[in-house]
Amino acid sequence: MKREGDSDPYAMFSREKSDLKRVPMMPVRDMVIFPQMMSPFIVGRESSVRALEEALAGDKKIFLATQHDASLDDPKPEEIYSVGTIANIVQSVKLADGNIKVLVEGVERGKVVSVTAEEGFFRASLRAIPNRAEPSPQMTDASTRVTGLFEQYVKLSQNLNYDSMIAAVRSDDAAKLSDSVASNLQIPVEEKQELLECFDPLERLNRVADILEGEIEKLNVERNINTRVKRQMERAQKEYYLNEKLKAIHKELGRGEKNELEELKKKIDTAGMPKDTHEKAIQELKRLEMMPPMSAESTVSRNYLDWLLAVPWKKKSKEIRDIAVAERILEEDHYGLEKVKERILEYLAVRQLVKNPRGSILCFVGPPGVGKTSLAMSIGRATGRKFVRVSLGGVRDEAEIRGHRRTYIGALPGQIIQMMKKAGTVNPIFVLDEVDKMSTDFRGDPSAALMEVLDPELNHGFTDHYLDVEYDLSKVMFVCTANVLHTIPQPLQDRMEVLRIPGYTETEKVQIAKRFLVKKQLEQTGLTGDDIAFSDEALTHIIRHYTHEAGVRNLEREIANICRKNSRRVVKEGRGIHVDVAPTNVNDFLGVIKYREIWAEKKNEIGLATGLAWTEVGGQVLSTESTLMEGKGRLTLTGKLGDVMQESAQAAMSYVRSRSALFGLPRDFYRHVDIHVHVPEGAIPKDGPSAGITIGTTIVSALTRNPVRCDVAMTGEITLRGKVLPIGGMKEKLLAAHRVGMRTVILPKDNEKDLADIPAEVQANLTLRFVETMDEVLQIALERPVQTAAPVPAPEVAADFHAEAESDQELTN
Numbered sequence: 001m002k003r004e005g006d007s008d009p010y011a012m013f014s015r016e017k018s019d020l021k022r023v024p025m026m027p028v029r030d031m032v033i034f035p036q037m038m039s040p041f042i043v044g045r046e047s048s049v050r051a052l053e054e055a056l057a058g059d060k061k062i063f064l065a066t067q068h069d070a071s072l073d074d075p076k077p078e079e080i081y082s083v084g085t086i087a088n089i090v091q092s093v094k095l096a097d098g099n100i101k102v103l104v105e106g107v108e109r110g111k112v113v114s115v116t117a118e119e120g121f122f123r124a125s126l127r128a129i130p131n132r133a134e135p136s137p138q139m140t141d142a143s144t145r146v147t148g149l150f151e152q153y154v155k156l157s158q159n160l161n162y163d164s165m166i167a168a169v170r171s172d173d174a175a176k177l178s179d180s181v182a183s184n185l186q187i188p189v190e191e192k193q194e195l196l197e198c199f200d201p202l203e204r205l206n207r208v209a210d211i212l213e214g215e216i217e218k219l220n221v222e223r224n225i226n227t228r229v230k231r232q233m234e235r236a237q238k239e240y241y242l243n244e245k246l247k248a249i250h251k252e253l254g255r256g257e258k259n260e261l262e263e264l265k266k267k268i269d270t271a272g273m274p275k276d277t278h279e280k281a282i283q284e285l286k287r288l289e290m291m292p293p294m295s296a297e298s299t300v301s302r303n304y305l306d307w308l309l310a311v312p313w314k315k316k317s318k319e320i321r322d323i324a325v326a327e328r329i330l331e332e333d334h335y336g337l338e339k340v341k342e343r344i345l346e347y348l349a350v351r352q353l354v355k356n357p358r359g360s361i362l363c364f365v366g367p368p369g370v371g372k373t374s375l376a377m378s379i380g381r382a383t384g385r386k387f388v389r390v391s392l393g394g395v396r397d398e399a400e401i402r403g404h405r406r407t408y409i410g411a412l413p414g415q416i417i418q419m420m421k422k423a424g425t426v427n428p429i430f431v432l433d434e435v436d437k438m439s440t441d442f443r444g445d446p447s448a449a450l451m452e453v454l455d456p457e458l459n460h461g462f463t464d465h466y467l468d469v470e471y472d473l474s475k476v477m478f479v480c481t482a483n484v485l486h487t488i489p490q491p492l493q494d495r496m497e498v499l500r501i502p503g504y505t506e507t508e509k510v511q512i513a514k515r516f517l518v519k520k521q522l523e524q525t526g527l528t529g530d531d532i533a534f535s536d537e538a539l540t541h542i543i544r545h546y547t548h549e550a551g552v553r554n555l556e557r558e559i560a561n562i563c564r565k566n567s568r569r570v571v572k573e574g575r576g577i578h579v580d581v582a583p584t585n586v587n588d589f590l591g592v593i594k595y596r597e598i599w600a601e602k603k604n605e606i607g608l609a610t611g612l613a614w615t616e617v618g619g620q621v622l623s624t625e626s627t628l629m630e631g632k633g634r635l636t637l638t639g640k641l642g643d644v645m646q647e648s649a650q651a652a653m654s655y656v657r658s659r660s661a662l663f664g665l666p667r668d669f670y671r672h673v674d675i676h677v678h679v680p681e682g683a684i685p686k687d688g689p690s691a692g693i694t695i696g697t698t699i700v701s702a703l704t705r706n707p708v709r710c711d712v713a714m715t716g717e718i719t720l721r722g723k724v725l726p727i728g729g730m731k732e733k734l735l736a737a738h739r740v741g742m743r744t745v746i747l748p749k750d751n752e753k754d755l756a757d758i759p760a761e762v763q764a765n766l767t768l769r770f771v772e773t774m775d776e777v778l779q780i781a782l783e784r785p786v787q788t789a790a791p792v793p794a795p796e797v798a799a800d801f802h803a804e805a806e807s808d809q810e811l812t813n
């Protein structure tokens with residue numbers, strides 16, 4: 001720092017004693033007085049008062065210098081800075097407490113040369129230091145810089161009044177500018193003193209500018225921090241305020257949030273969850289506690305916890321283990337079905353002895369209305385379990401079984417978990433209806449998810465996407481139902497124990513109606529046996545003429561219909577009239593007969609044969625017809641036939657051509673005719689090879705103009721050589737043939753072994769003809785005997801094959 005020295009431009013003054021001024025000296029603390037500045041302050045110290053009085057008595061000039069240590073009351077001359085300011089006393093007022101208030105105006109800098117002690121005060125010999133600045137470009141630059149910076153500084157600093165400050169420092173003189181700015185800076189006394197001791201105006205200006213820059217930076221940082229802190233405080237305060245208010249509202253409404261969370265905790269602790277799940281639930285609860293209540297995420301979290309608590313973890317129905325009771329209940333609920341009931345009882349027995357027997361999922365397969373679902377319900381009743389059911393028909397999304405992840409808006413658990421919640425126990429009987437109607441698409445394979453549900457080795461750790469914890473399904477008793485087996489994926493089938501319920505005969509249906517359906521419907525329509533009675537004949541009449549089914553669903557509906565009409569009558573006319581439902585008055589209730597045709601009552605016709613098919617709704621009787629037209633050997637097939645059925649039609653055609661000689665047809669007959677094979681009831685998709693012999697029969701009948709016997713029904717696959725191969729669903733097909741009143745049924749020889757399954761009633765009413773060759777079929781089915789064969793000579797066969805290969809392109813469908 002530059003003080004007085006050799007380079008000091010004013011150094012020469014020091015040598016000339018005559019220039020020295022002798023002025024009373026007053027030490028000041030905590031402030032530095034600059035020239036040109038007006039400063040008010042209070043004087044209290046004795047020595048200071050003395051110095052003031054001395055100055056006032058003289059030319060009113062006083063030397064003000066800052067003491068090093070503000071805490072000293074009586075500083076010695078060497079404890080006072082040697083550079084100060086000579087000032088004029090503008091005003092002085094004695095205050096009531098003895099102190100004096102003075103207003104001084106700085107005149108010029110003074111440097112102490114010597115100090116003498118007088119009566120009670122010091123007098124300094126001073127050298128005055130002139131304050132002049134020669135105008136120069138540097139000086140102008142520095143002044144502009146300081147003015148600009150000072151404006152910024154005042155703006156940022158909250159303690160300074162902008163207008164008065166700017167006015168105070170406005171000065172054309174650079175030397176004066178630096179002093180007035182310096183005196184207004186809020187910087188430590190030491191720094192101010194340094195500025196006072198800097199005698200060169202340009203240097204002083206630059207130093208002031210540097211200090212200003214530093215101060216501005218500090219103020220900026222401070223301001224940024226301040227605004228940030230302020231903003232945070234505001235937000236925190238607002239949240240706090242709102243939360244408090246909310247709590248108050250809750251309290252007012254009598255639902256303390258705290259209590260609710262505590263209650264949740266209690267529920268979680270007592271739900272009987274496995275350890276991992278319990279941990280997860282507690283974690284979620286902690287998360288919930290941190291969230292502002294009523295926020296969207298807390299609702300999500302809340303719902304999740306509610307689900308975790310809603311599914312059963314340990315509650316169990318007490319199982320009935322008495323097989324005799326089970327037997328009684330099954331018998332009470334269902335007529336017939338002896339074999340199925342026996343299998344169910346065996347199954348229940350095995351489940352008691354072995355924990356997880358392989359393939360232990362029951363699957364009832366059969367047409368609609370044969371009692372699959374109601375049997376499953378009976379099992380529930382017989383074992384004392386709760387009963388739940390989901391329908392998988394049309395399910396194509398894995399998520400329907402396993403749920404959606406919680407991250408999806410509106411996510412829910414899948415059907416399995418939802419049903420478990422509904423059951424409320426860990427060991428219900430769980431019916432999966434229509435497993436054959438599931439399909440697969442891009443949203444994942446539901447049957448894969450189902451596999452995990454049904455596999456006894458996997459299902460103790462079933463995971464639902466929503467719950468996201470393992471759930472034990474091993475105590476659940478699953479029962480599936482399906483109309484057909486072949487659409488169920490093989491791996492699923494492997495896990496099931498299939499029980500077929502093919503359908504009922506007419507007599508069985510009458511019994512079921514008498515014992516169960518009528519009773520049930522009377523109850524449901526508020527009638528008693530005094531109001532109405534159904535005779536066996538009436539029931540048979542309804543079965544024959546108003547229903548057309550393997551099961552008893554429509555029969556039950558028609559009975560309900562009759563009952564409802566009678567309820568209406570009872571309400572209108574009162575009790576006391578008894579109605580006997582008989583064949584003669586059924587049409588009063590149900591209208592005209594819906595199914596009149598009894599197939600066997602039809603006429604024998606050329607090219608029209610009766611086939612037996614096995615469809616989803618059970619056995620079906622299907623007419624099959626062929627007609628000939630002049631043409632070029634085209635084979636046309638219509639009636640929604642699947643690929644396999646079309647191929648078997650072509651096989652039948654090839655058989656006919658290979659036997660043309662025997663049938664008395666010209667060898668090239670096929671070159672001049674088109675054959676059209678049609679299977680009516682186009683709405684029903686048909687497939688499978690078992691129509692082969694029926695199609696063959698119609699073609700031969702059409703070509704030879706030999707009518708087919710209308711009381712004969714048939715089913716069997718045909719080979720090129722005229723062999724008849726076995727078929728599936730024999731029982732269903734025979735029930736259908738019996739239902740429509742056929743007399744004779746032609747069946748493949750290889751199916752004779754299935755005879756054991758056929759109800760005696762059906763066997764007694766139908767003549768069953770088991771055959772090995774198509775030739776036998778024709779003998780039975782056609783009205784006039786057909787010449788059957790000496791075996792076809794070998795060369796001819798070869799030639800035939802040749803012809804066949806040629807004409808294959810002509811045979812189009």
Ligand SMILES: Nc1ncnc2c1ncn2[C@@H]1O[C@H](COP(=O)(O)OP(=O)(O)OP(=O)(O)O)[C@@H](O)[C@H]1O
Nearest residue numbers: 333334335367368369370371372373374512516552
């Ligand atoms: N053997 C039977 N004894 C008594 N009632 C029966 C018998 N078979 C069926 N039922 C009755 O027939 C009605 C239809 O049965 P259910 O609904 O169980 O048929 P389903 O085989 O499940 O049919 P779907 O394949 O259409 O679901 C029920 O009221 C049932 O009680």
Ligand SMILES: [Mg+2]
Nearest residue numbers: 372373433481
């Ligand atoms: Mg059902």
